[in-house]
Amino acid sequence: MTELLWARMTAPELRAAAAEDTLVILPVASLEQHGPHLATGTDTYLGEAVAARTAQKLQAAGHKVVVLPVVWHGLAEHHMPFGGTITLDQPVFLAVLRQIARSVFRHGFARLMLLNAHGGNTEAIGVAVAEIGNEHPGRRVAGGTYWLVAPEAFAGILEDQPGVMHACEAETSMMMHVTQGTVRLDRLAQAHGPHANRPPSQPRTLYFRRSFADMTPTGVVGDARRASEAKGAACLEALGVQLAAILGNPALWAAPDPAQRFSA
């Protein structure tokens, strides 16, 4: 098996990978409170794990792919009241992503995926894709939050939620699987909260700045009490399969045909 992790590869190996139109996946995450039972590095561990599993599936299907080290510093101001949280502000976060992309593209890679693992980064990832795409018109850049890109991955696995919430059934189960022994099982009974991080008066599509502390006293959104290692293993596998199917589809990356432009 060819090495999949950028940081474990040499510069000559990465130059060769760039020459073969290898897809670069950049996991983007956060370091923040995850309730009484989960480690602050949850999004970082899960971002790395989802990216690695996706890359394994892509490689098994014959695609060239390499995974950069995770960006562990994200946008987490809304978690600061709980402690344990490190946050960047938007301009710095976007600058970090832009400059990583610049470096990747300068070395000749042509395709980049920003694979986000933190809800607070969601909108900024969309902005980053637009900014990076504008700056590098000849390259292809995609981005998205893993559970929003592949929501079907959780069907039939989770019992108490439809998908990822926060420090919830999904994240806790995957942390049981990915970081054996870090979940504080003695605190699991308290690991539940509301099932939305907005009140019923706020439509999903209406932006409204809220602190997590105003929405959930435990820091949890969702219900982790029936989390299990087996559910986590199944979620991670399903995510890898579905994300690899999306990213491995050549039509996603196809350059537009200039002949099709302005035909009307």
Ligand SMILES: [Zn+2]
């Ligand atoms: Zn998060």
